[in-house]
Amino acid sequence: AQSVTQLGSHVSVSEGALVLLRCNYSSSVPPYLFWYVQYPNQGLQLLLKYTTGATLVKGINGFEAEFKKSETSFHLTKPSAHMSDAAEYFCAVSLYNNNDMRFGAGTRLTVKP
Amino acid sequence: SAVISQKPSRDICQRGTSLTIQCQVDSQVTMMFWYRQQPGQSLTLIATANQGSEATYESGFVIDKFPISRPNLTFSTLTVSNMSPEDSSIYLCSVVQDYEQYFGPGTRLTVT
Numbered sequence: 001a002q003s004v005t006q007l008g009s010h011v012s013v014s015e016g017a018l019v020l021l022r023c024n025y026s027s028s029v030p031p032y033l034f035w036y037v038q039y040p041n042q043g044l045q046l047l048l049k050y051t052t053g054a055t056l057v058k059g060i061n062g063f064e065a066e067f068k069k070s071e072t073s074f075h076l077t078k079p080s081a082h083m084s085d086a087a088e089y090f091c092a093v094s095l096y097n098n099n100d101m102r103f104g105a106g107t108r109l110t111v112k113p
Numbered sequence: 114s115a116v117i118s119q120k121p122s123r124d125i126c127q128r129g130t131s132l133t134i135q136c137q138v139d140s141q142v143t144m145m146f147w148y149r150q151q152p153g154q155s156l157t158l159i160a161t162a163n164q165g166s167e168a169t170y171e172s173g174f175v176i177d178k179f180p181i182s183r184p185n186l187t188f189s190t191l192t193v194s195n196m197s198p199e200d201s202s203i204y205l206c207s208v209v210q211d212y213e214q215y216f217g218p219g220t221r222l223t224v225t
Contacts, residue, residue, distance in 0.1 A: 034214075036216075042218065043205065043216045043217060043218040043219055044156075044205070044216040046213065046214075046215075049213075051212070090155060090156065094214075100158075100161075101146075101158070101207075101214055102158070103155045103156040103157075104155060105154065105155045106154070106155045
């Protein structure tokens, strides 16, 4: 079965600094990969996803992620953090068109002024 | 995109009682999912509910504890039965539409 591991339950950056949230996956077949964001007391919002094609995926709010098959990774980055980026971020993996999505443990991003 | 609503948005319940959570989607979808998010943790899939068939439960979840109904293509309910404090979680409904997964706002349940 597929699974994801998010390295670092908490990440703290200064405003304007690079954001890097790490995600590694395990899958027996080519996976679909996702990043979701959850703001306090809100539901999940899709940031970006990789299905096929270009390995560098751009999402909303300036985030992007690169699918690296050789490293089984799908790290999320943003060049310059904003205070509004403070939230919980979840990496997820699924097979066969989202029929069985599995989530990582989540990474809480804190942005310091 | 699919818009999902859940009722109630939150509730405080006494142990031993049951709560039914409703999930309404603004369009017809084949597959609906129920997730649990325990405090400070990630999402765990409880079950997959397809219209017209029995829900499929993940390991660690049973129908007697979490009965699910799926009467049509836009609606589902999840009941949390005989609740204990360990059931205090956020319960989220989710659907797949056009190969994208959408989540409801969640139901925050506190069991005292």
